[in-house]
Amino acid sequence: MRRVLQFGLPVALAILAVGFYQATYVAPTEATMGNIQRIFYYHVPSNIMGLLFPYVNLVASIVFLATRRSNPMRAQAADAVALASAEVTLVFVSIGLVTGMLWAKPVWGIWWTWDARLTSVLVLWLIYVSYLLLRRFTAGGQTQTLAAVLSIFAAVDVPIVYMSIRWWRTQHPAPVFFGGPGTGIDPHMMPAFLWNIAGWLAWGLMLVMLRYNLERKRQQVEQESALRSLEAGQEVAR
Amino acid sequence: MSYARIVWAHLQKDLRLEWRSKDAINGMLFFSLLVVVLFSFAFDPTMAVSRQIAGGILWVALLFASTTALNQTWTRELRHQVLDAQRMAPSPASALFLAKVLANFLFVTMIQVVLGPLFIIFYNLHALGQGWLMALVLPLGTLALVVNGTFFAALSLRTRNREMLLPLILFPVSIPALLAMVQSTTGILTGEFDPGLWMRMLAGYDIIFLTLCLLLFETILNAE
Numbered sequence: 001m002r003r004v005l006q007f008g009l010p011v012a013l014a015i016l017a018v019g020f021y022q023a024t025y026v027a028p029t030e031a032t033m034g035n036i037q038r039i040f041y042y043h044v045p046s047n048i049m050g051l052l053f054p055y056v057n058l059v060a061s062i063v064f065l066a067t068r069r070s071n072p073m074r075a076q077a078a079d080a081v082a083l084a085s086a087e088v089t090l091v092f093v094s095i096g097l098v099t100g101m102l103w104a105k106p107v108w109g110i111w112w113t114w115d116a117r118l119t120s121v122l123v124l125w126l127i128y129v130s131y132l133l134l135r136r137f138t139a140g141g142q143t144q145t146l147a148a149v150l151s152i153f154a155a156v157d158v159p160i161v162y163m164s165i166r167w168w169r170t171q172h173p174a175p176v177f178f179g180g181p182g183t184g185i186d187p188h189m190m191p192a193f194l195w196n197i198a199g200w201l202a203w204g205l206m207l208v209m210l211r212y213n214l215e216r217k218r219q220q221v222e223q224e225s226a227l228r229s230l231e232a233g234q235e236v237a238r
Numbered sequence: 239m240s241y242a243r244i245v246w247a248h249l250q251k252d253l254r255l256e257w258r259s260k261d262a263i264n265g266m267l268f269f270s271l272l273v274v275v276l277f278s279f280a281f282d283p284t285m286a287v288s289r290q291i292a293g294g295i296l297w298v299a300l301l302f303a304s305t306t307a308l309n310q311t312w313t314r315e316l317r318h319q320v321l322d323a324q325r326m327a328p329s330p331a332s333a334l335f336l337a338k339v340l341a342n343f344l345f346v347t348m349i350q351v352v353l354g355p356l357f358i359i360f361y362n363l364h365a366l367g368q369g370w371l372m373a374l375v376l377p378l379g380t381l382a383l384v385v386n387g388t389f390f391a392a393l394s395l396r397t398r399n400r401e402m403l404l405p406l407i408l409f410p411v412s413i414p415a416l417l418a419m420v421q422s423t424t425g426i427l428t429g430e431f432d433p434g435l436w437m438r439m440l441a442g443y444d445i446i447f448l449t450l451c452l453l454l455f456e457t458i459l460n461a462e
Contacts, residue, residue, distance in 0.1 A: 065457060119413075126410035133406055138397045145461035146393050149454050153386075153411055156446060 001213040008206035016199035022192035036106050041192050043099040045200040050092035056085040058155035061148035079144045084211035086131055088204050093125045127154045244329045248337030262307035266349050270303035288361040293423030304346050305405050308387040312395045331456040342384040366429030378440045379419035389451040393458050415443050
């Protein structure tokens with residue numbers, strides 16, 4: 001855990017500092033929106049991470065379900081990854097929602113609109129809240145299996161989030177990237193955008209690793225106490 | 239025994255239990271009736287507005303009502319360790335799930351048969367679009383509610399405060415389905431837009447989640 005902090009924290013902070021410098025001082029001011037547009041450099045990377053970590057959660061959950069009988073040790077590690085990435089997903093999606101609202105108020109004149117994209121991201125947020133609630137409400141060994149199953153349900157929602165912008169008429173800006181001809185950003189804005197993606201990715205990975213270590217320690221403590229009570233039971237029986 | 243006969247045996251048992259107790263249907267019927275009456279106090283059901291909001295009220299009432307019944311659907315298997323017997327039985331677990339889904343589907347459909355006419359009377363409705371499409375939307379929507387509902391009821395069966403947990407995990411996943419049901423119903427009632435896209439989405443949702451539930455049910459049943 002100390003190693004993650006020693007290496008990860010300076011690297012993540014350094015990249016984020018470069019990203020901040022690029023986004024605030026280097027990137028040109030947007031023609032129509034002005035400085036408000038700079039929130040884009042935080043909003044979009046957060047949302048990309050919010051759509052990336054659910055996949056980590058999904059893969060870890062599938063690994064857990066596949067190996068829980070054959071390789072319990074690996075399954076426990078996978079479950080710790082699943083929990084860590086679910087919590088980090090929730091953080092990034094929350095940041096994405098809040099920065100989106102901060103941007104929407106001056107540009108659209110409203111904090112929130114029930115358009116397809118915003119709604120889908122809100123649904124994703126709600127599903128991950130329910131995922132963490134399920135983990136809290138269940139007890140014993142079944143938590144991990146039930147949560148892994150719910151994670152597969154949650155992951156089905158993520159493609160709907162991405163496709164929704166094309167399926168429904170929407171108030172959200174048309175896709176900036178891969179939206180066809182005429183889309184894309186000024187090349188001078190690209191460095192700020194990429195630095196921030198790299199920075200938030202590093203930050204997210206560091207958080208996942210820290211939370212993973214914490215969960216592994218909790219699992220260890222739980223196993224040890226279970227073992228101790230088992231031994232105590234045998235003592236009494238003898 | 240073939241798969242279909244196992245499903246039929248499970249279904250027969252559920253229907254007989256319900257026929258003798260009528261717990262689920264009575265509870266759901268009165269509950270959804272109450273929701274409809276309460277909503278008509280909350281929103282004044284005058285002619286012009288009612289067509290816009292009736293679809294939403296109908297489906298929210300059904301969603302709430304079906305949660306009350308879905309909570310009971312697996313609890314009755316807990317008495318006398320029936321569920322443990324089911325787990326040890328050599329029949330495929332998905333057959334048990336499919337039969338439960340069909341049983342709940344029938345119960346909710348019965349509610350709709352009673353609730354539908356009441357709805358038309360209370361909210362002064364007549365469809366401006368193609369009314370016969372409701373005969374497609376209702377079963378598709380019910381299936382979407384019941385498939386995930388039955389699955390999550392089984393999932394939250396052995397948790398603390400399970401009655402609380404079911405809606406907490408069912409509602410978020412059901413939001414896209416609810417949107418599709420309400421939109422297609424509103425499209426039919428107002429005749430302002432074509433409900434085709436939403437009905438296709440509802441059908442897609444049904445297929446995706448029914449497949450997912452059938453594949454994962456055994457994992458849920460044997461989780462410990």
